[in-house]
Amino acid sequence: MIGAIIVVYNPDLALAERLLTRVYNQTEHVVIVDNSPKAHDFSKVIEHYEYMHFPANLGIAAAHNHGLRYLLSIGCEYGLLLDQDSQITTDFVFRLSSLMMASKSLKQDIAAIGPSISCSFTNKTERSLIQREVFEYEELVGVTQIIASGMLIDLGFLDQIGFKDEKLFIDGVDHEWCWRARDMGLQIAKAKKIEMVHRLGDSRSKFIGVTYKVGSPIRLYYQFRNILLLSRRSYVPLYWKVRCLGLIPVRFFLNSTMQQNRLDRIRYMLYGLVDGLKGISGSYATNRR
Template sequence: MQREVFDYEQLVGVTQIIASGMMIDLSAIDEVGLKDESLFIDGVDHEWCWRARSMGLSIARAKQVEMIHRLGDSRSKFIGVTYKVGAPIRLYYQFRNILLLSRRPYVPTYWKARCLFFMPIRFFLNSVMQTNKRKRFTYMVRGIWDGLLGRTGAYNKHWPH
């Protein structure tokens, strides 16, 4: 869910944008810094946008540019609600990074509340309603564990195969 912040000619201000559609003014890098690679994959783009906004910069999407991008490998339905289903390894990063980002003061409260509220529901859906239940369960538990401990970086840094 994307909340619009402002509407100006060919731009619409937003709170965040995903990297596949992101263009960054290089002078912003000097002020905001680089993307947080310690998150590794999920939430990296949003975190940078939130950090930039906390420093007074604006994030915008172009009205005339259409990008077709599908998040997740597939879609599933549960009691009439459609949700995205990704690879089991992505669950590790999603769960871990929700816990890591929820501690940062510049991350929007609505995002923290929404993600933390839906975390148990996503845990249930991914460990009971999907294929590879045990693998999904393991990745989610490890993500939660590492998130609580504040561990960052790639999965195999903490859980070698």
């Protein structure tokens, strides 16, 4: 059985409902984990679903874990993670799960497979300039990490890998889980011919001809802090540590001079750096009460 976990937070209802309609027709079970302050009713678009509401916002890692534990409890073999603003085709789950089952029959030990990502801002397929490909086999390419949305997980490996790291709260959660799986000898793969439209960041800006992602001010706290937290871990790839640590001054400059809400951005970045150096994890709301 395949179950889907859709995490929502103050969602654009039109986008979320379109996604739910697509997912409902392709999976046996749908779990909606709602981190919004106000509850939402999706019964007008899908008939049967498990709804979990956490108005205090537990973060993406905890939301995934609640959904994954539920899927395990009802006997699902695979779990599909999706964000509220992702867009999938009518055969998305079938194609992705077919690749997973084929790889399992070949005993390839693939813990998760994700699609190629087309950014809704640029309408271009995202390609990493530095992430190395681990292997290539027909329609799959082995990679070091994939994003959470669109990730199909073989739930049988969760006992070995563990669940998502809730201490990170949001940024880096998907990559950390992939790195941990690879450190245990398992593989993470991307489907070369399956594409999913997804919104990466809140907007885009350009500086001296280079386009970069822009997120909300509070996300900077988690991004800066989690870079420092993850850089201490031995299984995190060296290229990621060098790249992210090296870009901290650049990102600090861009967010403190080139964006709106500059004072808020500076405050969140500084808090993130301080808490990261101190090894403080969890939610901003808890740490900065």
